[in-house]
Amino acid sequence: MAELAGVFASSHAPLIIRGWKDVKPANQRELTNSLTELGKRIKATRPDVLIEIAPDHWVNFFINNLPSICVGIGEEHEGPAEPWMKDCPYKKIAGHPKLANHILQTAFERDFEPSVSHHLTLDHGFCIPLWRGGLDPLPPIVPIVINDLEPPYPSVRRCLQWGTMLAEAVRTYPEDIRVAILATGGLSHSIGEPTMGEIDEPFDRECIRHFEKGDERPLVDFLNERLPTIGNGAAEIRNWVAAHGAAGKRGFELIGYCNCPEVYVGCGFASWDLAARA
Amino acid sequence: MRDYWLSKLFFDLQSTPALGDEYRANRKKVLDRYPLKPEVRTAVERDDVAFLAPWVNPYLLRFYFVVAGMPEEVFLKKVRTAGADAAARSSHG
Numbered sequence: 001m002a003e004l005a006g007v008f009a010s011s012h013a014p015l016i017i018r019g020w021k022d023v024k025p026a027n028q029r030e031l032t033n034s035l036t037e038l039g040k041r042i043k044a045t046r047p048d049v050l051i052e053i054a055p056d057h058w059v060n061f062f063i064n065n066l067p068s069i070c071v072g073i074g075e076e077h078e079g080p081a082e083p084w085m086k087d088c089p090y091k092k093i094a095g096h097p098k099l100a101n102h103i104l105q106t107a108f109e110r111d112f113e114p115s116v117s118h119h120l121t122l123d124h125g126f127c128i129p130l131w132r133g134g135l136d137p138l139p140p141i142v143p144i145v146i147n148d149l150e151p152p153y154p155s156v157r158r159c160l161q162w163g164t165m166l167a168e169a170v171r172t173y174p175e176d177i178r179v180a181i182l183a184t185g186g187l188s189h190s191i192g193e194p195t196m197g198e199i200d201e202p203f204d205r206e207c208i209r210h211f212e213k214g215d216e217r218p219l220v221d222f223l224n225e226r227l228p229t230i231g232n233g234a235a236e237i238r239n240w241v242a243a244h245g246a247a248g249k250r251g252f253e254l255i256g257y258c259n260c261p262e263v264y265v266g267c268g269f270a271s272w273d274l275a276a277r278a
Numbered sequence: 279m280r281d282y283w284l285s286k287l288f289f290d291l292q293s294t295p296a297l298g299d300e301y302r303a304n305r306k307k308v309l310d311r312y313p314l315k316p317e318v319r320t321a322v323e324r325d326d327v328a329f330l331a332p333w334v335n336p337y338l339l340r341f342y343f344v345v346a347g348m349p350e351e352v353f354l355k356k357v358r359t360a361g362a363d364a365a366a367r368s369s370h371g
């Protein structure tokens with residue numbers, strides 16, 4: 001049977017690529033250290049497959065067809081389409097149809113109805129943490145898109161349950177493979193809104209504390225109360241919540257946090273110690 | 279609320295680099311292909327961020343003005359002012 005070998009989370013601020021030269025040296029160091037450590041920890045799990053959870057930044061979907069959750073089951077996916085990601089080494093990205101279909105089947109058995117894609121384009125949200133984390137070559141990836149960009153969003157509780165389902169799907173997959181999960185997005189940021197550029201570090205710190213404590217109810221209540229009151233980019237924390245669910249809601253460890261105004265994002269990086277699961 | 283054709287214009291421009299090039303060279307020619315409401319088209323032509331903001335996803339709004347060539351500091355000023363304008367309108371009932 002498959003083994004869940006690691007669970008991780010990372011911010012994916014575009015300006016880490018597009019505006020890197022304008023990032024202060026101290027923040028460059030902090031971001032580089034965190035992304036390097038993240039990559040090191042992912043590599044240490046020796047994943048045969050990486051399940052990656054990220055939003056779609058208007059690359060695959062539009063408001064004429066906007067899934068809440070979409071599972072990429074294709075044999076291959078496209079690398080990032082954004083012109084400023086042209087130096088990204090991932091032009092074609094291998095998928096893992098067998099695990100992806102098993103996740104899909106498990107999801108339907110657990111009363112989720114995700115949409116399906118046989119060919120996704122994996123934008124910067126998927127690729128920046130992998131690229132800057134030094135994962136080259138990549139393991140096959142099962143991409144999962146959660147709609148964090150355009151309301152209505154899936155509920156925080158549902159994302160937690162989705163993560164729990166993912167762990168079950170990995171556990172019941174009938175091949176001896178090692179699987180890691182990486183969720184990307186957040187923490188606080190605001191894009192295209194009057195508050196654009198504002199980072200709410202107290203919110204981020206409190207959010208991190210809730211992940212560290214692990215308890216479901218306070219985390220969900222906190223996010224339900226606070227997410228609507230801060231920048232739209234924080235909606236992506238739903239992906240971290242899914243990762244938290246997959247990790248059994250225990251073992252969160254912050255790799256690094258950088259309040260980085262130059263990239264408009266409170267950047268967080270984390271892993272979960274799976275030995276802490278009950 | 280979302281204005282579908284405004285959103286579609288912004289979506290197409292940010293996802294098709296050649297269309298972005300064409301738009302920067304000849305806005306009118308591209309705009310003529312989209313059935314925009316007159317007041318929406320006028321707002322696009324005037325780079326009226328405050329008018330457009332409520333009608334389109336904020337990410338698309340940002341991506342559009344990057345493609346349209348608006349300098350970042352100008353966009354930031356306009357989008358922040360848009361918030362102040364909205365608050366002022368709201369306070370006046």
